[in-house]
Amino acid sequence: MDNNKIVVFDTTLRDGEQSPGCSMNTEEKIKVAKQLEKLGVDVIEAGFAAASPGDFDAVSRIAEQVEKSSICSLSRAVENDIKQAALAVQKAKMHRIHTFIATSPIHMKYKLKMSEEEVIKRAIHAVEYAKTFVDDVEFSLEDAGRSEISFMKEVMDAVISAGATTINLPDTVGYRLPTELGAMVKELTDFANNRAIISVHNHNDLGLATANTLSAVANGARQIEVTINGLGERAGNSALEESVMAIKTRGDAFGGVYTDINTKEIYATSRLVATITGVEPQQNKAIVGKNAFAHESGIHQDGVLKHQETYEIMKPEDVGVIKDSTLILGKHSGRAAFRDKITTLGFDSVSNEELNSAFEKFKILADKKKEVTDDDIRMLITDESLNQDKIFELVGLQISDCSNGVPTAAVSIKHNDGTMTDANIGNGTMDAIFKTIDRLTGYNGELQSYNVTSVTEGKDALAKVTTRVVFDETSPSFVGHGLSVDTMLATANAYVSALNSYLSQKERLAKKTEHQV
Numbered sequence: 001m002d003n004n005k006i007v008v009f010d011t012t013l014r015d016g017e018q019s020p021g022c023s024m025n026t027e028e029k030i031k032v033a034k035q036l037e038k039l040g041v042d043v044i045e046a047g048f049a050a051a052s053p054g055d056f057d058a059v060s061r062i063a064e065q066v067e068k069s070s071i072c073s074l075s076r077a078v079e080n081d082i083k084q085a086a087l088a089v090q091k092a093k094m095h096r097i098h099t100f101i102a103t104s105p106i107h108m109k110y111k112l113k114m115s116e117e118e119v120i121k122r123a124i125h126a127v128e129y130a131k132t133f134v135d136d137v138e139f140s141l142e143d144a145g146r147s148e149i150s151f152m153k154e155v156m157d158a159v160i161s162a163g164a165t166t167i168n169l170p171d172t173v174g175y176r177l178p179t180e181l182g183a184m185v186k187e188l189t190d191f192a193n194n195r196a197i198i199s200v201h202n203h204n205d206l207g208l209a210t211a212n213t214l215s216a217v218a219n220g221a222r223q224i225e226v227t228i229n230g231l232g233e234r235a236g237n238s239a240l241e242e243s244v245m246a247i248k249t250r251g252d253a254f255g256g257v258y259t260d261i262n263t264k265e266i267y268a269t270s271r272l273v274a275t276i277t278g279v280e281p282q283q284n285k286a287i288v289g290k291n292a293f294a295h296e297s298g299i300h301q302d303g304v305l306k307h308q309e310t311y312e313i314m315k316p317e318d319v320g321v322i323k324d325s326t327l328i329l330g331k332h333s334g335r336a337a338f339r340d341k342i343t344t345l346g347f348d349s350v351s352n353e354e355l356n357s358a359f360e361k362f363k364i365l366a367d368k369k370k371e372v373t374d375d376d377i378r379m380l381i382t383d384e385s386l387n388q389d390k391i392f393e394l395v396g397l398q399i400s401d402c403s404n405g406v407p408t409a410a411v412s413i414k415h416n417d418g419t420m421t422d423a424n425i426g427n428g429t430m431d432a433i434f435k436t437i438d439r440l441t442g443y444n445g446e447l448q449s450y451n452v453t454s455v456t457e458g459k460d461a462l463a464k465v466t467t468r469v470v471f472d473e474t475s476p477s478f479v480g481h482g483l484s485v486d487t488m489l490a491t492a493n494a495y496v497s498a499l500n501s502y503l504s505q506k507e508r509l510a511k512k513t514e515h516q517v
């Protein structure tokens with residue numbers, strides 16, 4: 001094993017999905033997993049297979065479709081969780097089971113209600129049982145950040161002897177300061193003495209997640225658990241883009257360590273995750289925020305114009321931000337220029353159907369907008385690939401509303417080769433649209449969240465709408481995406497898109513159950 005290589009373990013699809021409002025459906029998770037593979041992550045934690053049939057389905061389908069990254073599922077130190085994890089990852093070319101139990105006094109006493117002896121017994125059994133399915137077993141000492149070093153050593157000894165190949169030391173509640181976490185990692189790395197890889201998984205409750213990850217690397221950790229855009233439970237996890245770019249930019253400070261991440265794919269991955277979850281990184285977010293490479297003040301602009309490195313420690317191109325695109329697309333552009341542009345933007349696996357449909361939308365957009373920007377094109381392609389299931393398709397929308405009038409929506413929807421039209425009134429325009437769609441489709445959605453952002457600046461900017469809708473009490477919420485220069489049209493499309501997502505997931509799970517019976 002190369003001692004300078006840092007294993008990048010991405011948990012966007014597991015811990016990232018634990019961010020409130022960030023759940024993704026199976027198709028969306030597959031898209032993210034394939035992009036993570038392209039990004040070059042070593043391990044993809046694809047979910048927690050035992051958590052629900054939907055999670056199991058997502059992990060197993062990712063296992064079937066991703067080849068270059070190892071696929072992993074999380075499981076408690078519980079036999080059935082481990083078995084579900086093993087079944088879900090079994091078809092992957094490379095796979096791992098990640099099992100865990102908490103080792104801090106507070107978790108053992110109040111949450112697990114177990115003694116230290118019981119925890120060690122459960123940990124050993126979990127690893128031994130996982131080993132009956134796979135060779136690669138990771139064990140996490142949950143809440144390591146608040147655990148006692150002497151007890152952690154006992155647990156580590158026991159699980160390494162049982163066959164654990166990676167030992168993860170999560171700072172579950174983001175409690176540790178970088179100096180303290182570094183000291184803990186150093187002591188436990190020395191203790192492990194190369195019998196297992198030492199990993200860290202840092203939460204951001206005090207805004208220290210990435211600093212802690214880097215301190216761990218400087219002190220011997222050789223796996224980092226990270227998420228795209230820093231998503232994760234509560235304040236999130238250490239962001240992949242931050243840790244990886246810090247290692248790349250300041251490798252000299254870490255004794256020459258490196259990752260195998262293709263950093264040019266970072267921006268595309270961040271955009272994909274933001275679009276799918278509807279959660280945009282803050283504008284001043286390091287590496288992927290809208291302002292990360294923007295220079296506002298005169299002295300800075302003057303400096304950058306004279307020599308880029310006066311105010312930039314990384315090149316935007318190194319993380320895949322394309323600033324100087326020379327090919328301007330507009331209404332006179334053809335398919336060749338469009339294809340060339342999307343390839344330049346990094347979309348090299350777009351099918352012909354996706355390209356043709358996106359090209360049609362581009363032409364409509366180009367008629368309405370003076371200049372179609374790279375961000376517009378990026379959104380058109382992403383939206384196209386996210387809205388493949390067209391069980392219901394919105395084909396017409398007319399709204400009327402005035403200050404003293406009654407908000408009304410007339411909607412036409414295509415379904416099974418037929419088109420249905422209906423109209424309804426509501427408390428507001430959006431309410432009227434949703435009520436009409438509900439009546440036409442026969443489903444009654446409950447809107448949980450609604451988010452609208454503009455893709456670029458200007459009065460003619462594209463509106464990107466993300467809706468999160470619940471369609472029945474037994475299913476989770478489903479995310480829908482809509483894109484248009486007209487916000488209400490984008491809203492209607494996003495609502496229909498969430499319904500399509502719900503119906504296709506339901507259909508797939510029903511087919512799966514039929515097969516199993």
Ligand SMILES: CC(=O)SCCNC(=O)CCNC(=O)[C@H](O)C(C)(C)COP(=O)(O)OP(=O)(O)OC[C@H]1O[C@@H](n2cnc3c(N)ncnc32)[C@H](O)[C@@H]1OP(=O)(O)O
Pocket residue numbers: 015018048050051052075076077078100101102111112113142172233
């Ligand atoms: C720090 C982290 O991010 S951990 C990962 C968090 N992810 C998730 O929780 C995934 C989503 N979770 C779920 O779907 C559910 O919680 C399930 C399916 C895992 C379990 O559901 P339930 O059986 O209903 O249990 P519930 O969630 O109410 O409580 C968790 C139980 O697991 C126990 N437990 C928690 N962690 C572990 C562990 N690592 N090993 C063994 N048992 C554990 C708890 O003590 C509790 O046991 P109790 O019911 O005897 O008190």
Ligand SMILES: CC(C)C(=O)C(=O)O
Pocket residue numbers: 015100140142143168170171172173201203
């Ligand atoms: C289960 C572990 C890895 C975790 O997510 C945490 O402790 O935060």
